[in-house]
Amino acid sequence: MLPVLGMVVAQGMLPGTDAGTALYFAVVAVAVAGAWAGAHASRRGAAPYCLAVGVTLSGLGDALWQAQVLLAGTAADVSAVDVLYLGSYAAVGTGVWLMAGARERSHRQRVSGAIDALCVTVAALLVVWELSIAATVSDRSLPLVAQAVLVTYPVADAVLLGLVCRLVTSRRRGEWAGPAVAAACACWLVSDVAFLVQDRVEGFGSWLDSGWLLGSLLLAAATSRRLATPARPARDDVVTASGLGRLAICLGALMVPPVVELVTDATGHGNSVSTVFASTLVLTLLVFLRASLLLKGEAAARARLRSQERYATKLAAWSADAVMVVDRDHRLLSDPAPLAGLLGTTPAELGSSQDVVRTAGIDPDVAVDVFAQGVAAGGQVVDVEVPARRMGEDRWYGVRLVDLSDDPDIGGVVVHLTDVTSRRRADRALAHVTLHDGLTGLANRTLFTDRVGQALLRTVRGGGSAAVVTIDLDGFKAVNDTLGHDAGDALLFEVAGRLSAAVRADDTVARLGGDEFAVLVEQAGDGDDAALTTATRVLEVLARPVELEGRPVTVTAAVGIAVGRGDVTSGSLIADADLALQAARTGGRNRVEVYDPGMRAAVQAARELEHELRGALAAGEFRLVYQPVVTLADRRVTGFEALLRWTSPRLGPVGPDRFVPAAEAAGLIDEIGAWVLREACTTAAAWRRDHPGAADMTMAVNVSAAQLASPDLVGSIAAALAESGLPAGALVVEVTETALVGDPEHAAACLAALRALGLRLALDDFGTGYSSLAHLQQFTVDVLKIDRSFVSTMAEGEPMPAIVRGTIDLGRTLGLEVLAEGVEHEHQARLLAEGNCDSAQGYLFARPLERTDAEAVLLEQVARDAAAAVPVPRAPRVLTRPV
Template identity: 45%
Template sequence: MLANRPSRLLWLLAGVAAVAILLSWLFFKADAINARAHQQYERELRLLRQADAELNAAVLANRVGLQTDFDTIVATAAEVLRATHALEQLPDFLPATSLDRLREDIDQLRAVQTEKTRRIELFKRENAVLRNSLAFLPEATNRYIADPQVTLADSRPVGILVRGILTHAHSSNAEFDTALWRQLEALEATLPEMAEARRERLRNLLLHARVIIERKPAVDTLTREILGAPSAALGERVSLHYATAYEHAAATAHNYRLVLYVLALVMAGYVALAMQRLQRASRELARANHDLKERFDTLRRTQEELNLYATVFTNASEGMTITDADARIIAVNPAFTFITGYTLEEVGGQTPAVLGSGRQDEAFYRDMWATLNRDGQWQGEIWNRRRDGEIFPEWLSITAVPNSSGDTPSHYIGIFSDITDRKAAEARIHHLAHHDALTNLPNRTLLQDRLDQAILQSRRRERHAAVLFIDLDRFKPINDTLGHEVGDALLTQVARRCQRAVRETDTVARHGGDEFVVVLPELDNAQDAAVLARKLLAALGEPYRLGEHELTVTASIGIALYPEDGQSASMLLRNADAAMYGAKADGRNAFQFYSAELNTASLGELLLENQLRGALDRDELVLFYQPKVDGRSGQLAGAEALLRWRHPELGLLAPGRFVPAAEESGLIVPIGEWVLRSACRQMRAWLDAGLQPPPVAVNLSAQQLAQQDLVALVHDALSSHRLPAGMLELELTETMLMRDVDHTIEVLARLRAMGVRLAIDDFGSGYSSLAYLKLFEVDVLKIDRSFVNDIRSDGAEGTIAAAVIALAHSLGQQVVAEGVENDYQRDFLARHHCDQFQGYLFGRPEPVADFTRRLHPR
């Protein structure tokens, strides 16, 4: 028997070693997944897909001319290649079978991205050449046409070719392309017969034309190949395969944890069996020594309790800390290490102050220890710091364990849980309750609180506070025309610009719709509010890039000061709102301080609207007529009917004074009908007097186009006054046309069939496209006066006006230039063959009697 003991001992040691090796292997397998590597790899996958999409968008934007350089393409392509290279470093915890498949997918993706990069380089080269020729072609054309030796017959085919090429640059038509080649070759055939100087100009022009016709198909093909590359699909496939591989690895690790758990249960069962054997031995020994039995029973019960406590201590999800009477750590559980990142070796012998974040002051800890010493326990929220430096909130319960005599604690037990997620959810709910969902600015509720605080601070420190009420000018047409998505994007950019303009102590809030409020606490003087208002107007007046649109939107700002303009938040807001409307009344894109007179002015506006309701019945509305002259002969070629209000108290009012009120109240519809019928009645009167009046243009409102049966109204007005339809011209703005394209096309087609002339007013200042311009089939384009104002005496800055003239003529339309006020504007437009001029240079809007004198023969 004694001889067998060494053998049994060896077998026991071997079994223990085998179990230890098995447990170590299972523990390693169960914890094989590296969460940080997984998160990093998923981040690279997202970056690759995002960069690939941005690369396609940059190529397309460069092709259509939204971007003029290749910096974005180069940077994005580099990011794509970097992300693709990063994906080659696969996490080592993935299964081998999945690694092979992922490497194959990544190889394919790298090949596609390399080919795509090669094509992008070709695209950059080809598009640069094409864009260079497109830029120099108009200049070469101008130099050729400016040659005194070039006749109209010589310049006509050149102009037709250039217009065709510029049109071809934005379309895809094989027949048109063939026709351009024939025109180009015909012009090249005339080169030998020309003088040398003229031949060189034409050769340079035709060289650019040939480059454009040759390079455009190649650029379009490269664009389609780049956008059609399967890089996005391959990126999605890599993401899908990686997700599948990760799920498989996670499932495998989970299985190993289950096995580890089962093995632990088996070992626990083995320990329990061993304990039972020990109990039987103890009972046998007890018969020999009763005292020994009692001590052994006590030891056994203590051991069971310790096992239970150890299990609870080890497997609890809450972090646990045990300290001695001096509050020095002697034990921590795994959850403590998981939450804080510290092991027992790192914090053993130290006090829990090693986790201190510094957020609680000494008074907090004094109160905590006082409660703990008085009640024997304490619980509450506390902020601690993890090993990596991150500060986190926890809910902590501390219990004092008394010594054997019960008079002083021998140990302290701390149990805590990480409440980071709960605090984040509470913060998010609080944020949503006090902030605007679109702009993330404070909403009305938080604005009220901030304004109350600003008033209290300013009152306590005897300083000023200011409220700036901001309203965007003409926001509703943008929202109605381009859609709520564009409107929301504009409001988001406005919010960011306002935040960048103010101080950290100021508050920017969204009051509702397109209204924003800025609260300025503790101002030294009122002029500080004016300085910020100017800064805000400048920032908000910068152009906005909204998708494919670039818009310029201004704002009107009203300012109310504490304590001069109000002692409460509601009064300050109300008075700032009134001041804002005063700024709008003064012409918009301005700011105004509140004054008592503004309330009177607002009341005056309301009375003016009420008086406007009876202006038609009292025959107070009149029409003035502004002449249009022929661009070649300078003779009278047309007129525009312009509305005026002879107010009994305020005198003659321009449309800008009362038309906005008419539009808001709905009066614009009957007023617009009156203008149409009055213009037709006046033309009939001129004809009956033996005069020959020119066609008269009448402006239509958006509400007339949307609400009235416009075709029936025009037909009735013409027939009741026995007028030929060609004498009436209807002017519509681009914004009106784009509100309901299908309805607009139908109405315009019926009006054209009737013989009425149609014109687009303020062309170039709205949002229409060339495609819609062709569908609308109007007769006249009116160049917006802002483009005419750009024409200087040296002939510069008239490119947009010249382009509109060329565009209209290529579509078979006439061109009227508005706002012509000096000779060099007229001469520039005449050189570019503008059909008609309108402006103060040729006559201001005139009453009927004065305009009638123009119709008499001289």
């Protein structure tokens, strides 16, 4: 930019020289190129392109004028050059109009801007009339066309000046495109006026030409996006039409006519009375219109302000919030009406902040403390919630404070008050629902666990102990199944009421889930006396019948107790009570058990056993052993009972009495039982196939209660028979009485399906605790097995026990085969044979044998049969079980 300005100065110092002319056109070329480059880069619509067209037309006019001088030696007063020059004014004026219009966003602003431009234009026309237009018009030596063209230049300058004034007054703060256009038009105006009053100029390169050059350069600069973008975006982006500056422009324009009149009177040149009068009249009319717009704008602004005030007032009246301003001396500075609406009182009763505190029911000490926090925060927002007591009701208020004492518009501490009572109550209700049982209203597991933890903490500080008493109802499922869930809910509700009445006021009663309840008992000592007393009272209150569906129902409960101090957690103490509860359930109905550390060890051992058991089948850790079954009449081996054995690599040999219940609890018994069936059937089929003399040999497998309840049992047995090729009549399935009584209908259907396969059924452990005769009438079986507990009572030299005699006679009466288990002594075998018992098994004949040893026993029996050379009589079926 500096080199270009240097070129402008240099050409002004070389008037009428070729060098001055060359410098002039060099600067013009720079201005044209810069204008188009800026317009293309700015991307601000058509306005920058109009400015570029104006600069270009001006440059083309200069070039054409110079061509005329070079060709004809002189330039005509009026020619095509003037078309280009005047076109440049029109293009620049259009660009200025577009730039100003883009910034005036409302209709009122556009009308005001047009009036301001007219005021400046009229004033400028009056001035240029006195300076040049009047002399040009009065010059009779000039042709009429020449006069019109020469007059058009200052008129165009005046119009352009008015447009520029409009542009400058509507510019954005920090934006310099408007001032650049204004300076450019001023340069052109000065040069145009100077051209009219000086002698004819025949070439370029003078100070007069410097004005046109500077104007072109400034217009080129105005197209730049950098000048059009504010350096610092202001909050009020556009100067509004009601500003004092724009009003001053109109009034200043109104002062131009009298000033011109004074100047002409002082100089004695011209007779401008009519011109001044006409311009004064026009300007007065324009200023009147401008003032009318200002008054309308002010009225509209006041109306908007009043509307906003009414809007804010109505919002405050219907809002649950209120805002007040209090100075640091606790004086109320704001209108108390919103507070009165919030507190349900009148503004007259809230003359001071103390009145507000008293009416709201807030503790004055609390209010002073909260206000001090807000002042001490130093302009930071303080949010608190304070309790209140108003009209006999507990309430809560949310208070938000910020100290704006240094703000000239506020001058105090802003206090925002909100009634949050409803939310507080909702929070409490939600907390109650979250922490209490929905049916009984008692504490739930979450709240109970928390209170146990608090009680344990109190034992650390004050001594004593905390006891957890867990209660589980006996037979609750039967109530649900027989009377329905509504009756079950009614029972739970009644039990909850009885438990609450049976404990002390400071004890916590909870429903942990289902039919399981718990009581937290805080004890003065370390023993369990208070807990045992509570457990006794619980059993007593539950012993009274409950009226359900018009009938009395009696329930009992199992109770577990665990006592702890602060060295345990609430979760572990509740878990210990659950272990004691499990022990009470196992022991029977209406029992109380106190936690013993051995219970946890047993649980851990059970978990470890289950963990090892899960991979045992896949690892091949199971095997079957076979115990022979012999006829008591001739001691012949007629079959085998398959018994399951497990040797764990980590636990060693584990008895069936331990791992079978664990497999049932873990859901593994079906998979293990299916393996036992396949293995036993495969072994029996192989023996019968490999040893023709063992064609009548049988194999029996025991199924547990869990297997009998499984819908897959019949399919597993059918698959095992099909895969092994063992005839169905060679397989005996042995079930216990306890497996049949759990679900008699399902058990009867399952046994019928098994008999349909063609296999035989045996009833194991007959007579041990249930109505055996009823079971024999309900379930059709082929074999009765006398339990080993009865056989062991048969002493030498004494007659057969009545229970054994009765079982054998019952079997004979029903046409069943009778088999005795656990025969270990010869006198037991003799008495059983004398009593007509068919067969037996036990250590007297053989212990459970590995497969090869059992096969050797079978071969020995086959050999004896062959040696006797007599047909082998049909032998009774021998039972085997996998446990």
